[in-house]
Amino acid sequence: MRSVADMLAGIDPPLAPGCNSLGRLLADLDSHQCRFPLRGEAALTRFCAVEVSAADWLPGFSGGSYCTFHRRISEGRGTDAERAASRVLERLG
Ligand SMILES: [Zn+2]
Numbered sequence: 001m002r003s004v005a006d007m008l009a010g011i012d013p014p015l016a017p018g019c020n021s022l023g024r025l026l027a028d029l030d031s032h033q034c035r036f037p038l039r040g041e042a043a044l045t046r047f048c049a050v051e052v053s054a055a056d057w058l059p060g061f062s063g064g065s066y067c068t069f070h071r072r073i074s075e076g077r078g079t080d081a082e083r084a085a086s087r088v089l090e091r092l093g
Pocket residue numbers: 016034035036048049050066067068069070
C-alpha cells in the first residue's frame with residue numbers, strides 16, 4: 001500500500017490504462033487531458049494527460065478535469081453531512 005510519503009514523492013502513482021507513465025507538464029497538456037498529478041512539485045508536476053471526452057470534461061466540478069480512472073479513485077464517501085444532503089433537500093423540497 002502506498003504511504004503518504006510515497007504519494008508526495010510520486011512513487012508508484014496510480015496510472016490510468018493507456019496513461020503515459022512519465023506524465024506531462026501542465027504547460028504541455030492539451031485541453032481535455034487529465035490533470036491528475038502523478039509526481040513532481042510546483043511547475044515540475046507531471047500530470048496523467050489521458051484524453052477526457054468533451055462530455056466528461058467539467059472543470060470546476062470535483063474530479064471534472066480527471067480521466068474516468070482518476071475520477072473514480074478520487075471520489076470518497078463524503079462527510080455525513082454530504083451524504084445526507086439529498087435527504088435534506090427532499091424534506092425541504
Ligand atoms: Zn488520469
